[in-house]
Structures are given as structure tokens and as C-alpha cells.
Amino acid sequence: MAKDTKERIxxxxxxxxxxxxxxxxxxxxxxxxxxxxxxxxxxxxxxxEALWNALLDRMIAYYGKRFGSAEHLPPVPDxxxxxxSMTMRMVNLTIHDDQIVKTxxxxxxEQYRDERARDLATKHFLTGLTKMFTLVFTGMMxxxxxxxxxxxxxxxxxxxxxxxxxHLCDREPEKTEEAIRTIEAFSRHFIQVYGETxxxxxxxx
Amino acid sequence: MAKDTKERIxxxxxxxxxxxxxxxxxxxxxxxxxxxxxxxxxxxxxxxEALWNALLDRMIAYYGKRFGSAEHLPPVPDxxxxxxSMTMRMVNLTIHDDQIVKTxxxxxxEQYRDERARDLATKHFLTGLTKMFTLVFTGMMxxxxxxxxxxxxxxxxxxxxxxxxxHLCDREPEKTEEAIRTIEAFSRHFIQVYGETxxxxxxxx
DNA sequence: CATTGTAGTGAACAAAAGGTCACTTGTCAA
DNA sequence: TTGACAAGTGACCTTTTGTTCACTACAATG
Numbered sequence: 001m002a003k004d005t006k007e008r009i010x011x012x013x014x015x016x017x018x019x020x021x022x023x024x025x026x027x028x029x030x031x032x033x034x035x036x037x038x039x040x041x042x043x044x045x046x047x048x049e050a051l052w053n054a055l056l057d058r059m060i061a062y063y064g065k066r067f068g069s070a071e072h073l074p075p076v077p078d079x080x081x082x083x084x085s086m087t088m089r090m091v092n093l094t095i096h097d098d099q100i101v102k103t104x105x106x107x108x109x110e111q112y113r114d115e116r117a118r119d120l121a122t123k124h125f126l127t128g129l130t131k132m133f134t135l136v137f138t139g140m141m142x143x144x145x146x147x148x149x150x151x152x153x154x155x156x157x158x159x160x161x162x163x164x165x166x167h168l169c170d171r172e173p174e175k176t177e178e179a180i181r182t183i184e185a186f187s188r189h190f191i192q193v194y195g196e197t198x199x200x201x202x203x204x205x
Numbered sequence: 206m207a208k209d210t211k212e213r214i215x216x217x218x219x220x221x222x223x224x225x226x227x228x229x230x231x232x233x234x235x236x237x238x239x240x241x242x243x244x245x246x247x248x249x250x251x252x253x254e255a256l257w258n259a260l261l262d263r264m265i266a267y268y269g270k271r272f273g274s275a276e277h278l279p280p281v282p283d284x285x286x287x288x289x290s291m292t293m294r295m296v297n298l299t300i301h302d303d304q305i306v307k308t309x310x311x312x313x314x315e316q317y318r319d320e321r322a323r324d325l326a327t328k329h330f331l332t333g334l335t336k337m338f339t340l341v342f343t344g345m346m347x348x349x350x351x352x353x354x355x356x357x358x359x360x361x362x363x364x365x366x367x368x369x370x371x372h373l374c375d376r377e378p379e380k381t382e383e384a385i386r387t388i389e390a391f392s393r394h395f396i397q398v399y400g401e402t403x404x405x406x407x408x409x410x
Numbered sequence: 411c412a413t414t415g416t417a418g419t420g421a422a423c424a425a426a427a428g429g430t431c432a433c434t435t436g437t438c439a440a
Numbered sequence: 441t442t443g444a445c446a447a448g449t450g451a452c453c454t455t456t457t458g459t460t461c462a463c464t465a466c467a468a469t470g
Binding site for chain 4: 005036037039040043044
């Protein structure tokens with residue numbers, strides 16, 4: 001019950017910050033949500049700002065581990081259909097995983113105030129996905145699944161619309177199902193435009 | 206100097222809210238930024254929340270007038286080159302117009318807290334642009350400039366990446382120039398993919 | 411000129427905020 | 441058993457916050 005409290009505080013902070021933002025969050029309420037009293041928080045974090053920084057440390061580390069490392073790169077799919085299903089798996093995870101949703105919301109709310117949040121927001125919302133899919137598309141071009149083109153441009157053109165709909169889900173959760181359908185439709189439209197239509201009998205070498 | 210103050214307060218509020226958010230903004234500082242003392246604000250708005258709501262009213266009205274009305278629809282360009290330059294004109298406006306930038310920031314910061322902000326955010330960031338460009342693409346298909354396809358899907362695929370880069374500029378203004386270049390590159394890539402390459406001698410009827 | 415209403419001031423207030431500290435409690439090691 | 445330490449409490453403090461109000465200055469109107 002001891003060491004655990006520090007972790008519970010961090011998770012409660014993620015929760016409140018993601019709803020009310022840093023300024024809108026107050027320590028009393030945060031402590032109460034854990035059955036603590038506010039001075040109890042200060043046994044684990046020396047100030048509200050220290051708590052915020054610890055949370056950011058965590059988010060940055062988590063991002064690095066989860067999205068930044070080579071082992072978590074999605075495998076290059078070997079059919080366009082598998083490419084779509086891979087996308088949908090990733091999308092479903094990122095939309096429904098509570099911690100990831102809250103992380104996105106916090107970054108959205110604090111991106112103009114905190115420099116590290118700002119940087120992480122750009123990774124989360126833009127460059128991270130683009131880099132990842134640049135590799136995927138490069139691989140798919142090598143396999144002859146999609147036509148040769150600038151893979152970074154394709155990755156940007158592919159991930160940004162999906163990212164926009166993920167933000168929509170964060171903002172209006174009741175539109176989640178529709179958004180997921182739109183993402184799938186967009187995905188299929190995308191492979192239809194960029195997919196290499198192999199002539200009959202032709203095969204990838 | 207009389208009626209004017211109410212307006213100046215509204216603009217100062219837009220400014221502070223866009224930087225510090227609603228919770229982070231305090232009336233004293235806001236008044237001071239206008240050379241007033243805090244009680245002066247209350248002569249024009251009965252509470253902080255009333256001020257916030259007045260600002261939202263304004264933003265909603267402005268959006269309706271600026272982006273919602275038929276007369277402000279961009280004309281359907283009659284060449285792909287003009288399509289790109291039209292896009293760039295719009296992008297430059299939306300990135301450099303202070304009031305529009307601040308509006309986007311406020312909506313970003315308050316989208317999870319205020320229902321009207323939430324709705325306006327979706328319009329600003331997603332559906333508004335998509336609707337507008339659906340019409341543009343429909344017109345361009347009619348003119349034979351781009352190949353026939355689902356115009357709404359094209360509009361979504363076109364505007365979402367641009368929107369993502371506009372958000373990037375709001376977050377990291379020092380990347381504005383690079384972002385604008387990327388938008389233009391994306392734009393050209395887009396028309397290359399979807400543009401109808403008319404055979405020699407062929408013309409739109 | 412008298413009056414009336416509007417814009418603005420400054421002092422005051424209650425509530426809420428972040429933070430401190432002396433104290434209790436429970437656990438574990440010597 | 442005892443000493444030490446980490447975890448948690450409750451009372452207290454200071455600062456900040458939104459809001460009110462009696463008052464002044466002044467322009468417009470009759």
C-alpha cells in the first residue's frame with residue numbers, strides 16, 4: 001500500500017488533468033478522489049508542479065517505450081487487406097485505451113503552456129505517426145503493394161486524416177463508431193488510390 | 206471611448222483565454238492589460254463566465270458569417286495551379302490572422318469543458334473545411350480538372366493534413382515557414398495523384 | 411442649470427487555492 | 441522492545457480569485 005500510493009496519485013492526476021487541465025485541477029479534490037487528504041499528496045510530490053512534471057516524465061518515457069522503439073514498429077503487411085486491418089487494430093487501441101486517450105487530452109490542453117508538453121504533442125499528433133508509416137510504406141513499396149512514391153508524403157497523407165478523426169473521438173466520444181467507419185473507408189480509399197494493381201498473373205518477386 | 210471598452214475587453218479576453226485558458230485567466234490581469242481595474246470589467250460583463258459566453262457567442266457568429274455563408278465559398282478554380290494558389294492564400298490567411306489563430310487556440314483549450322466550444326471546434330477543425338472543399342472538388346470534377354471520385358472523401362483527405370499542419374503552427378510558430386512549404390508540397394502531390402491528365406488536344410467541354 | 415445615467419475606482423469580502431507543520435500511526439530492523 | 445522512518449492527518453497560513461458596493465467623474469438630456 002506504500003509505494004503504490006505514489007503511482008495512484010500519478011494516475012489520478014492524469015485523469016483530472018485530462019478533464020480539467022492543469023490550472024483547473026486542485027489538490028484537495030485530487031486527494032479526495034483517492035480517499036486521501038491534500039497534505040498526503042505532499043508526502044509523495046513536493047508541489048503541484050512537481051506532480052505535473054513527474055506525469056510528463058512518465059508520458060515521455062511511455063511514449064519512447066511504446067512508440068519510439070524499433071521493436072514496436074508494426075510489421076510491413078503483405079497484402080493491402082492486411083494493411084487496412086493493421087491500421088484498424090492500431091486505431092481501435094489508441095481510441096479505446098483509457099491511458100492513451102487521457103494522455104492525448106492532457107497534451108492537447110497543455111501544449112501552449114508547457115514546452116515539453118508541446119514537443120510531445122507534436123510527436124504524438126504528427127511526426128511520430130508519420131515516421132512510423134513512412135517505414136511501413138517504404139516496405140510496402142519494396143513488396144510492390146503500392147506504387148513508388150515519396151513514402152514520407154504518403155505517410156503524412158495517410159496518418160493526418162486518421163489523426164484528425166482520433167481527435168474527434170477524444171472530443172465527441174459519441175461519434176466514435178462513425179469515426180471508426182470513416183477511418184476504414186478512408187483507408188480503403190487510400191489503398192485504392194495508391195495500391196499497385198498487379199496485372200493478372202504478375203506477382204511480387 | 207464608451208461602447209468601445211466592451212469590445213476591447215472581449216478582445217483582451219480572447220487573447221488571454223487563448224494563452225492561459227479559461228481557468229488560467231484572471232480578471233485583474235485582464236483588466237490591467239487594458240489599463241482598467243478589475244471592477245471596471247463588471248460594468249460590462251456580469252461575471253467571468255458571462256464574458257466567456259459572450260466571447261463564444263462572438264466566435265460562433267463570426268464563424269457563421271465567415272465560413273458558413275454561401276458568399277464566402279471559394280470560387281471553383283479553373284486550373285490545378287490556381288487550386289494550389291487558392292489553397293495557399295487561404296492557409297496563409299488562417300495561419301497569420303491573429304484573431305483566427307487565437308480562436309483556434311481557445312477552442313483547442315476549452316473543447317472538453319464547454320459544449321459549445323466543443324461543437325465549434327469540430328466545425329473549425331474538421332467538418333467546416335471538409336464541407337467547403339467538397340463543393341470545390343465537385344466543381345473541379347465537373348470541369349474535368351480532377352478525376353471523378355467521392356468529393357467528400359477527397360475533401361477530407363485534402364483538408365485534414367493541412368489542418369494538422371495549421372495546428373502545428375499554432376503550437377510551434379517557429380515552424381510556420383516549413384509547415385507552409387509542406388502544405389504546398391502536399392497540395393502539389395495531391396493534384397498529381399487526383400488531377401486529370403488531359404490528353405494532348407483534349408479540352409474541357 | 412439640474413438631473414440622470416454610464417464608465418470607472420478602490421476598498422473590502424468570502425471562498426478557494428497551494429503549501430507547511432506538528433503530530434499520530436504503523437511497520438520493520440537492530 | 442525500542443528506535444527510526446515512511447505514510448497519513450488536521451489545523452493553520454498566505455495568496456489569489458471572483459465578486460460586490462459605495463463612491464466619483466463626467467457626458468448627455470430635459
